[in-house]
Amino acid sequence: MIPIAxxxxxAKLGAGLIVSxxxxxxxxxxxxxxxxxxxxxxxxxxGIEPRRFWLRTLPVWLAAPLTALTIMLYGRYGGDVYxxxxxxxxxxxxxxxxxxxxxxxxxxxxxxVVLFISIDPTDFADxxxxxxxxxxxxxxxxxxAVRMVGLFLDDWRSLELARRARGVADRGRLRRVAGQGFALxxxxxxxxxxxxxAMEARGFGGDTPRTWARESRWGAAEWITLIVGLLIGxxxxxxxxxxxxxxxxxx
Amino acid sequence: MHPxxxxxxxxxxxxxxxxxxxxxxxxxxxxxxxENLGVPRDEIWMRVRDxxxxxxxxxxxDRNTSALSGGQKQRLALAGVLAxxxxxIVLDEPTANLDPHGVTEVRDAVIRVAEATGATIVVVxxxxxxxxxxxxxIVVLAAGGGVIADGRPSEVLNHQGEELAARGVWVPxxxxxxxxxxxxxxxxxxxRAEQLGFGRNKRALGVPLDLDILSSRALAITGPNxxxxxxxxxxxxxxxxxxxxxxxxxxxxxxxxxxxxxxWKSRELLTRIGTVFQDPEHQFLKSTVRAExxxxxxxxxxxxAEVDARVEELLTRLRLDPxxxxxxxxxxxxxxxxxxxxxxxxxxxxxxVLDEPTxGQDSRTWSExxxxxxxxxxxxxxxxxxxxxxxxxxxxxxxxxxxx
Numbered sequence: 001m002i003p004i005a006x007x008x009x010x011a012k013l014g015a016g017l018i019v020s021x022x023x024x025x026x027x028x029x030x031x032x033x034x035x036x037x038x039x040x041x042x043x044x045x046x047g048i049e050p051r052r053f054w055l056r057t058l059p060v061w062l063a064a065p066l067t068a069l070t071i072m073l074y075g076r077y078g079g080d081v082y083x084x085x086x087x088x089x090x091x092x093x094x095x096x097x098x099x100x101x102x103x104x105x106x107x108x109x110x111x112x113v114v115l116f117i118s119i120d121p122t123d124f125a126d127x128x129x130x131x132x133x134x135x136x137x138x139x140x141x142x143x144x145a146v147r148m149v150g151l152f153l154d155d156w157r158s159l160e161l162a163r164r165a166r167g168v169a170d171r172g173r174l175r176r177v178a179g180q181g182f183a184l185x186x187x188x189x190x191x192x193x194x195x196x197x198a199m200e201a202r203g204f205g206g207d208t209p210r211t212w213a214r215e216s217r218w219g220a221a222e223w224i225t226l227i228v229g230l231l232i233g234x235x236x237x238x239x240x241x242x243x244x245x246x247x248x249x250x251x
Numbered sequence: 252m253h254p255x256x257x258x259x260x261x262x263x264x265x266x267x268x269x270x271x272x273x274x275x276x277x278x279x280x281x282x283x284x285x286e287n288l289g290v291p292r293d294e295i296w297m298r299v300r301d302x303x304x305x306x307x308x309x310x311x312x313d314r315n316t317s318a319l320s321g322g323q324k325q326r327l328a329l330a331g332v333l334a335x336x337x338x339x340i341v342l343d344e345p346t347a348n349l350d351p352h353g354v355t356e357v358r359d360a361v362i363r364v365a366e367a368t369g370a371t372i373v374v375v376x377x378x379x380x381x382x383x384x385x386x387x388x389i390v391v392l393a394a395g396g397g398v399i400a401d402g403r404p405s406e407v408l409n410h411q412g413e414e415l416a417a418r419g420v421w422v423p424x425x426x427x428x429x430x431x432x433x434x435x436x437x438x439x440x441x442x443r444a445e446q447l448g449f450g451r452n453k454r455a456l457g458v459p460l461d462l463d464i465l466s467s468r469a470l471a472i473t474g475p476n477x478x479x480x481x482x483x484x485x486x487x488x489x490x491x492x493x494x495x496x497x498x499x500x501x502x503x504x505x506x507x508x509x510x511x512x513x514x515w516k517s518r519e520l521l522t523r524i525g526t527v528f529q530d531p532e533h534q535f536l537k538s539t540v541r542a543e544x545x546x547x548x549x550x551x552x553x554x555x556a557e558v559d560a561r562v563e564e565l566l567t568r569l570r571l572d573p574x575x576x577x578x579x580x581x582x583x584x585x586x587x588x589x590x591x592x593x594x595x596x597x598x599x600x601x602x603x604v605l606d607e608p609t610x611g612q613d614s615r616t617w618s619e620x621x622x623x624x625x626x627x628x629x630x631x632x633x634x635x636x637x638x639x640x641x642x643x644x645x646x647x648x649x650x651x652x653x654x655x
Contacts, residue, residue: 122275144273150317151269155533157451161490162534165526167550167598169517179536186580187532191270198271201263202331203287208258213282213295 015229022233060109262332278312322353419613448495474654525600
């Protein structure tokens, strides 16, 4: 089993970006298929519980055919035309492009989701600040804010119930949601300012250089992760070029 | 000297446990202050362990902070402050949101810390009794600014206790007045919980419950933080759907609106079951106090004269008349609480559900609220109150449900 959870989140992000980069510059179906096959064979060894895998990647499985359908109906035309209605034109060209897009969305989306389900926000923030040297005020502020999302959901539910209790929940749903949104904004600003007081009271935002209680490690596993990303991208490109199907996007 | 140059020398613990947890894991959260002060890594973890031991928080360093109870969260905040080795620790109503057990937990931790570190402790607090035995000096501030009393606790409380109590300070020797109760009618069942499993996200908390909600009677719901008191209250209030079993209204309460309160329209709830939320801000809808009070009566389509009469009466009775044109969000804590109760009373519900009605109130508002609720019960309404406040429960409740 590949212990992907222990890999530095920055390396995971990097590997995902590298693969995407190779796949974004071309629009053929061969490169996408190659990348997808390589990725799936690696994912199979990551030991992700099947239910979790399907649940988390569900949006990708939904997005891919929808994007493909759009391309098929409205995409660039070429070769035989099978169906035509107003702006819709299904042709050899658009079908091929749709297939390539379907595979591409999967090849970019699946590894991104799989890499990110194992990312712990705190470790990610550590990596961004210590490895990529992003400003720590920004990184830690964002990290603290992410933690508040759960509280916002609770607030939203309370606001909804409170409106029912006040006797105004029977109609005008759209207007009510707008009002609730505004109320949530007010509440979240209050929560945010309380949190920032708590953070400042603990010395956050001072001029003293910060130390890090947790070291964001970078070693062989991280380099390997990046290299695997690179290899997938290169392999996809090489296979596509050799079969003569590699197509630069801007052509 | 500017306070900003003294970063980390003063530690602060605030009232709301949820707003001061910064990171996801216990150890990381305690370490946060040290990191900001540039403490070397090895030393940080030593301090983290020391601080957690001092506040008596014996959980794993990678424990998720959101899984802690209110009392544990407050001790976590205290540990985070301690790890910075401050000379002064300021605590702003550190026990206000806690159940009685949590209150003792946190207070004892603070005392231990003071003894072990020699730091100066400043506590801002309504409830004098919790701290009066352990502090060296009490300063009482006046509402408009200035100092009313300053001295040793025993002197201040003995000499000025009565005067302070009259101003709303909680003085143990001068407890707030309890209402005189009138003759009450025979109780009738208004609402019944039948094998009620309550919870959020379809998971029931605890065992199914059978309960009778009676007219002319008050029911208290108590129990530790996280036991589901608020959830039960909202379920009884017809706002949350039961997970199992049912909440059933009898004919007198339903008066044509169907058996199950959860299926009632929002407007049908108004005259039947009123709910006052723990956080008043969640239920404010309008930009003035007067408009806020008019929401319910308008939803009932009452005549303008009737709406005005009800609103005026409530404004006077709850001492809100000078604030009629103020924005509800700008009121003080006590005023917000009175307003949120008033909005529910404006539609004269037969059952009134309140979540922590006395939370954070001075003793004056406390006894006013108590008197108001007692009168509702004496006049035949049913009151259901979720509360940590044992005195309040003792003064009002005819029966108590203790959730565990």
